[in-house]
Amino acid sequence: MNFVKASIRFQKSSRALTVKVPSFVLRGSLFVRIVVVVGFILFLVQVLSTSVYDGVLNHAFSSRQKLNKELSQIQNTVDYISSTSMDFFKAEKMLHAKLGLPLPDEASRKLSTGGHIEPNVQLLRKSSPVFERTAKMHEDVWRIFGQIQNNEESFNSLTKYIDQSRSVLRYIPSISPTNGRYASAFGPRIHPVTGEIGKMHQGIDISNDRWTPIYAPADGVVEISQLSSSFGNFVVLNHGNGLKTRYGHMQMSAVTPGEFVHRYQILGYMGNTGRSVGPHLHYEVWKNGVPVNPLPYILPNDYEVD
Template structure:
């Protein structure tokens, strides 16, 4: 084997070192340098790849956390909508019960969101928790939307029914036609003027000061507005559905036959005209051509049916 002799002299010293190195090392140096360069390059590539991978991984983790927060917010919104719709449906049930209408079947509101799922989608849902959660959120939103859409027609019908009822109720007497003291009730009594015993009093008397306003107790058309020897200035209003109201002993009536009046509209003022012993309103309610107790058509505390 051939050797190369190499002498190494140390600076500022008389010492030196002699090395005997095999000749093949000098011949293999270009090859070793190539492998060293390849190793350095691979190391640099590994460092860069690791850095890029860590950056991408951190970005994906941040995006995943952001997506989780957004899905949590969506879930909270869907829960709120679900609770709101349940409360909404409870109010609907109360309205149906209030008007004695048959309530909807609860099962009809819980609409399904079924249908076939492709094998690829099923595999993705099983292998991806995020996709599975998004699918559940989508199905929940679709179910809530279906429940609301399914009840839209129901609410429209209920609203139409209520409008019809409200239109009819406008013509039903439900208030006291004036303010004052109830001086005489409905039923047999001793007539205060003639003294007749057992005379049927077909209405109620409400006493107050002269010129106290008198109101129509419901919508209707004035049928009579004239002077009578018995009731003085009196008015009859036809409310339809065989219901009429009569107002007597008024000081002055300010309506005329054929005039349409609304509930709470002033039709005259309290007085003492006709056969009367003091300022008061004689008020009657007739149903199917027969007098009934007007108190049955007066809601308490100023309430009305509309």
């Protein structure tokens, strides 16, 4: 075997080390250098790819956390809107109950999106929790949107019904036509002027000072405003739907036949005209041509039907 001498000198020293190296090692040194360089390059690639992978992984994890936080916030908003829509439904049921209307169908508010889902979409939803979560939120949003649309349509119908009811209620007597003391009730009595026993009193008498204002208890049209031998200055209001109110013994009338009057408008003033023994208002309510007790048409504490 052939050997090659190699001398190794130490820096800043006169000493030298002589080494005998087999000749085949020198011949293979080029291959060794190539292997070392390739190994070093592979090492650098490994280090760089690990760093890049860790960076990408950390970025993806951070983005995932941020996305989850945003999705949670959106989910809270969706839950709040869903709860609010159910509150609207409760208020809607309460309004239906108060107005005597049929209660809305609760099942109609529990809507779902439904529909066919493609197999590839199903696979993606099952393989990706984030996609599954967003898809579920999307369905919830559309379900709530449908509920809100139903509530809006229902409230619009209720508004129309209430407006129509209000237009009718405006013509129903519901307040006392004047202030004072109830002096005589509806029904049979001894007539204070003639002394007739069992004479039907077709209204109620409210006593107070002369010139006490008398108000319209509801909207209506003045049918009669004239002087009567028995009722003195006498006014009749026609409220429609078979309802009329009559006012007697006024000191003075403030309206004319054919005039449209509103609730609380002054019709005249309390007096002692006609067959009367003192200042008072004789007040009658007629329903479909028959006199009825006016007291059910006078709400307490100045309330009114409106």
